Amino acid sequence: MITVKNLCKNYGEIKAVDNVNFCISKGEVVSLLGPNGAGKTTLMRMMTGYVDPTAGEVDIFGQDIKKHRLECLKRIGYVSETGFLYNDMSVFDFIEFCAALRGITGTKFVDNLRETLASLDLEEVVNQKIDSLSKGFKRRVGIAAAMIHKPEILILDEPTEGLDPGQKFSTRSFIREYGKNHIIIVSTHIMEEVEALSNRVILLNRGKLVKNTTPDELKTLFPENDIETAFLKITSEDR
Numbered sequence: 305m306i307t308v309k310n311l312c313k314n315y316g317e318i319k320a321v322d323n324v325n326f327c328i329s330k331g332e333v334v335s336l337l338g339p340n341g342a343g344k345t346t347l348m349r350m351m352t353g354y355v356d357p358t359a360g361e362v363d364i365f366g367q368d369i370k371k372h373r374l375e376c377l378k379r380i381g382y383v384s385e386t387g388f389l390y391n392d393m394s395v396f397d398f399i400e401f402c403a404a405l406r407g408i409t410g411t412k413f414v415d416n417l418r419e420t421l422a423s424l425d426l427e428e429v430v431n432q433k434i435d436s437l438s439k440g441f442k443r444r445v446g447i448a449a450a451m452i453h454k455p456e457i458l459i460l461d462e463p464t465e466g467l468d469p470g471q472k473f474s475t476r477s478f479i480r481e482y483g484k485n486h487i488i489i490v491s492t493h494i495m496e497e498v499e500a501l502s503n504r505v506i507l508l509n510r511g512k513l514v515k516n517t518t519p520d521e522l523k524t525l526f527p528e529n530d531i532e533t534a535f536l537k538i539t540s541e542d543r
Contacts, residue, residue, distance in 0.1 A: 381450035440471030
């Protein structure tokens with residue numbers, strides 16, 4: 305479980321995240337929504353231990369990530385929007401490198417690799433250089449590297465941004481399947497993705513949590529019964 309308690313992050317006088325509270329349990333795929341500058345990226349960075357909060361805390365299965373960062377990170381996989389890839393490496397070499405950083409070697413690495421490649425449809429490119437891959441394959445390689453240690457929590461920033469329809473379908477299918485027994489948080493601007501993937505929505509605006517609900521309930525807040533309309537109206541009303 306992830307528990308976010310009274311979480312704040314200030315940059316000078318700017319409140320990037322302002323007293324945010326929520327919990328996420330195993331089996332939930334949560335869409336993190338908000339306009340640009342809402343605090344989504346800052347929130348994800350605090351949940352993954354890359355940024356310390358100004359106040360409040362993030363508990364990962366009962367441990368404060370600020371106090372127990374290494375232990376918590378063993379249970380988390382994180383893929384940022386820009387990704388992290390060494391383009392001159394092959395897919396295999398890069399994932400093996402990331403696994404070694406996690407202490408995953410030998411038979412355990414081979415078993416995890418086989419399962420990860422299959423779940424993300426990467427078998428056909430495993431020996432190719434990353435630089436030769438399409439954007440869709442690169443995104444999936446980034447996800448594979450982040451989950452090679454089979455994390456209980458997977459946090460993905462814009463995982464299908466720029467992908468073609470087939471690539472989006474494949475990536476979304478993986479997220480839905482992995483999310484059945486894990487925690488997945490997806491930051492996205494694509495409203496159709498929210499409905500296709502998530503069973504909960506956390507909506508931020510100007511650093512504050514303004515809605516913590518389901519996609520269906522979010523749609524029914526306005527007569528249009530449309531999630532994009534609800535998003536636009538809520539974020540404009542809260543300004």
